[in-house]
Amino acid sequence: MTVKHLSVDYNKVNERGTFSPGDILSGRVTVVTSKETKVQCFLVRAKGKAKVTWHEQQGRARETYSDKKKYFYFEHIILQDKNKGDGSEIIRPGRNVYPFTFVIPNTDMPSSYEGKWGKITYTLRAQLTQSIWLVHKTKIEFPFLTKSEFPFASKSxxxxxxxxxxxxxxxxxxxxxxxxxxxxxxxxxxxxxxxxxxxxxxxxxxxxxxxxxxxxxxxxxxxxxxxxxxxxxxxxxxxxxxxxxxxxxxxxxxxxxxxxxxxxxxxxxxxxxxxxxxxxxxxxxxxxxxxxxxxxxxxLGSPKPHQEKPKRSIWFRKFPG
CATH class of the missing domain: 2.60.40.640 (Immunoglobulin-like)
Known part of the structure; x- marks a missing residue:
């Protein structure tokens, strides 16, 4: 395991620590390696989505009801080998920092929320692929706040x-x-x-x-x-x-x-x-x-500093078959 650390972070744009439609979402992906490392693909993604799932028992059968909606999806490729998977792109040993910038669409989108059977999340994910058998991933959520002063106006x-x-x-x-x-x-x-x-x-x-x-x-x-x-x-x-x-x-x-x-x-x-x-x-x-x-x-009340969730990195190997 030559990749010792992988993380993704973002820059705050206000004292509340939240993002809204039209804001610039910028940050950095940090990777620490013990030696020179060849990679097939290294990228960062930004996504906003809503997802609902619940189960109902109907006799002996168990029905699942699910739906999802994507508000935006962006992908920025940091490194990608150009020779069909021979690992020709190189990350130098030590600590390497790669900046990124996305512009959040200026459209009406709901605030981050987690309920009993559904949630609305906005995430940043970084993925470093060394080979088909070795993929490193990390993920962080960023708090999103609707621009609408009255996000119920369409109701009445x-x-x-x-x-x-x-x-x-x-x-x-x-x-x-x-x-x-x-x-x-x-x-x-x-x-x-x-x-x-x-x-x-x-x-x-x-x-x-x-x-x-x-x-x-x-x-x-x-x-x-x-x-x-x-x-x-x-x-x-x-x-x-x-x-x-x-x-x-x-x-x-x-x-x-x-x-x-x-x-x-x-x-x-x-x-x-x-x-x-x-x-x-x-x-x-x-x-x-x-x-x-x-x-x-x-x-919505007065702005209060956002308490960030701890970042988590996921390391796993993928085996063929």
Whole structure:
């Protein structure tokens, strides 16, 4: 093994550490060899893609649903032998650095994302081929951020109009011959990552028991492949309000903070989308429809430095047959 090290790295273009459509993606491939090394091909690739895969059990059969979309693909050849595989291209011993530059297409593409059954990734890969039996590879992901301020605008222009408006809903839950009425009002529908929003809950408790409102952040991931659709939901407890005694009423105000690491709402991918709701429930025993859901759009927050994933190199031998 004359190749001791192979890595690929990129230059940051902003303090967030992300790339967007139209940006220049430049970097370097580094290879360390113990002696003069002949290679057949040495190249670096940049790729953006979305992929969805899940499995469903139908009787004894197991069906697989999968789809993928390529946003861009570039390849830069660093070295390639010109004599049909005789290994005439040479890498000198020691540390060798090879620069590269790609221009990311200036088109609408979704941000990097990883969900339950699908992900959107943007990667750099370097591959050094010494022979048909010996291939070295390394890979790194770079974070990508859509340019669209509202990556859900194609869903409905009314969403944008309503981002700063107050939203409210009423629910009446019956318990025996008595009832509990809750009125929920959120100060706005659009909230940035890491920001807070105020929610007001008016509870009219005409039951014989005390009730306690609970606040949940509801996440909904939707994936589409081969004309099939699958949904993954996750409810996270935001917080709890004060109890409202039997035969009484009370208005409870709660300030809810959106986690800064929460991925923003998006619809600009044909195979997956991410939505949120604010859910408020009251624990009325045996009652039906004792919850209210209000629309919630998570917007991109203030720039924060990107925490890079550790780079990994893959070394393997390929044998014929």
């Amino acid at each position: 222009d009314m969403i944008i109009i309503g981002l700063k408006e107050r939203h409210f809903a009423t629910r009446i839950s019956f318990y025996g011959s008595t009832k509990v009425t809750i009125n929920v009002t959120s100060e706005k529908m659009g909230v940035k990552q890491g920001d807070a929003m105020g929610v007001s809950v008016e509870v009219l408790n005409e039951s014989a028991r005390s009730v306690t409102p609970k606040f949940y952040l509801c996440e909904k991931q939707t994936f589409v492949a081969q004309s099939k659709r699958i949904v993954h939901t996750n409810d996270t407890l935001f917080g709890m309000g004060d109890s409202v005694a039997a035969d009484s009423s009370r208005t409870i105000t709660k300030v809810l903070s959106v986690p800064p690491q929460l991925h923003p709402t998006f619809f600009n991918c044909s195979m997956m989308k991410l939505e949120y709701r604010l859910k408020v429930t009251v624990d009325v025993p045996l009652a039906r429809d004792s919850e209210i859901k209000l629309p919630l759009v998570i917007l």
